[in-house]
Amino acid sequence: MIPISLKQELQQRITRAVTNREAAVDVMKELQRHYGWLSDEAVVEAAELLELSPLQVEELATFYEMIYRRPVGRHVIHVCDSISCWSLGGESLLQQFEQLLGIEVGGTTADGVFTLLPCCCLGNCGNAPAVMSGERQLGPVSPESVPALLAELRNTLR
Numbered sequence: 001m002i003p004i005s006l007k008q009e010l011q012q013r014i015t016r017a018v019t020n021r022e023a024a025v026d027v028m029k030e031l032q033r034h035y036g037w038l039s040d041e042a043v044v045e046a047a048e049l050l051e052l053s054p055l056q057v058e059e060l061a062t063f064y065e066m067i068y069r070r071p072v073g074r075h076v077i078h079v080c081d082s083i084s085c086w087s088l089g090g091e092s093l094l095q096q097f098e099q100l101l102g103i104e105v106g107g108t109t110a111d112g113v114f115t116l117l118p119c120c121c122l123g124n125c126g127n128a129p130a131v132m133s134g135e136r137q138l139g140p141v142s143p144e145s146v147p148a149l150l151a152e153l154r155n156t157l158r
């Protein structure tokens with residue numbers, strides 16, 4: 001259950017939106033920030049806040065790849081696999097992440113720190129190959145720079 005202060009904050013944001021659906025992504029992202037992922041409980045809470053059905057929220061949640069409907073690590077690393085990034089080495093970059101994290105794409109490290117996911121174009125094609133972690137857009141990211149990037153992300157948890 002979300003704290004009353006967060007609930008009130010979200011209610012205000014919904015009031016300011018033109019339609020409740022317009023506020024849906026914002027609400028889902030905030031609940032995800034609170035829970036770490038968008039649990040079934042969070043879907044029901046979002047639906048109540050937005051005055052939508054849980055199924056409507058579910059449909060929106062599955063449409064946005066930055067909304068996680070299953071538990072993820074503290075850092076979710078999205079590696080773009082669309083054409084610009086792919087043509088500039090995105091595939092070997094993804095393999096480098098897999099190798100250094102010891103997981104396959106879609107997986108989460110045993111310590112729960114990292115989840116590795118592919119994603120569609122991040123709108124950062126000019127900096128391909130591009131990666132997104134949290135709200136951070138990164139690029140161009142070389143396979144050689146991945147160890148330092150992972151160390152930096154780990155350090156943010158200390």
Ligand code: FES
Nearest residue numbers: 080085122124125
């Ligand atoms: S193709 Fe990767 S950011 Fe656009």
